Amino acid sequence: MKQLLDRPEHEVNKKAVQEDEFSTHNPEAVYRLMAMIGSIKTSMLTTIDRDGTLRSRPMLTQDYQQDGTLWFFSSDHYGKAEELEADPRVNVTYSMPDKSRFISISGLAEIVHDESKKRELWRPSFAEWYPEGSNDTHLALIKVYIQKAEYWDVPSNRLVEILSFTKAVLTGGTYHTAEPHQKLQFETSIV
Numbered sequence: 001m002k003q004l005l006d007r008p009e010h011e012v013n014k015k016a017v018q019e020d021e022f023s024t025h026n027p028e029a030v031y032r033l034m035a036m037i038g039s040i041k042t043s044m045l046t047t048i049d050r051d052g053t054l055r056s057r058p059m060l061t062q063d064y065q066q067d068g069t070l071w072f073f074s075s076d077h078y079g080k081a082e083e084l085e086a087d088p089r090v091n092v093t094y095s096m097p098d099k100s101r102f103i104s105i106s107g108l109a110e111i112v113h114d115e116s117k118k119r120e121l122w123r124p125s126f127a128e129w130y131p132e133g134s135n136d137t138h139l140a141l142i143k144v145y146i147q148k149a150e151y152w153d154v155p156s157n158r159l160v161e162i163l164s165f166t167k168a169v170l171t172g173g174t175y176h177t178a179e180p181h182q183k184l185q186f187e188t189s190i191v
Helices: 014-019 027-040 079-086 115-121 124-128 154-171
Strands: 042-048 054-065 069-075 089-096 101-112 139-153 181-185
Touching (some): 027 042, 027 054, 027 089, 027 181, 069 079, 069 115, 079 101, 079 139, 115 139
Antiparallel strands (some): 042 054, 042 089, 101 139
């Protein structure tokens, strides 16, 4: 994966990254992001086709980790595998409109053949898509390394606002407003 990042077409303007408004030190926001992903589960994974066209498809999130990695099952011989080989840049979105929760994740992805991780994440209900089970030779994992994430979570913000205001009134403390929109930057370590 590292060699994909070393390609000239994937070079990052480090100065621009340093100057943007994405936070790298907000553990509460990372925890909230992961909790939101866990409550939504189904995402839209967007890859870049060879002709530059963006392609999105629904994907069930198998695992998500605080270090900024997401895991999905996939076949290793269809379009998205070829697209990720050519260009690892992806966008993953989650949406729960009835609760005003939305997530947009930018990152890098790779196809991974990790038999122990496949067994760990496998559920019998997946046989509908992969009849040969976790032993299917074409069953692979997509591992997404989150670079940046942005989320909007209005309902929890209302509760936080009420609690924060109530606490300030009862204790004579200062009222701090919570922000329903957060921008996070992850330290992506790709091996």
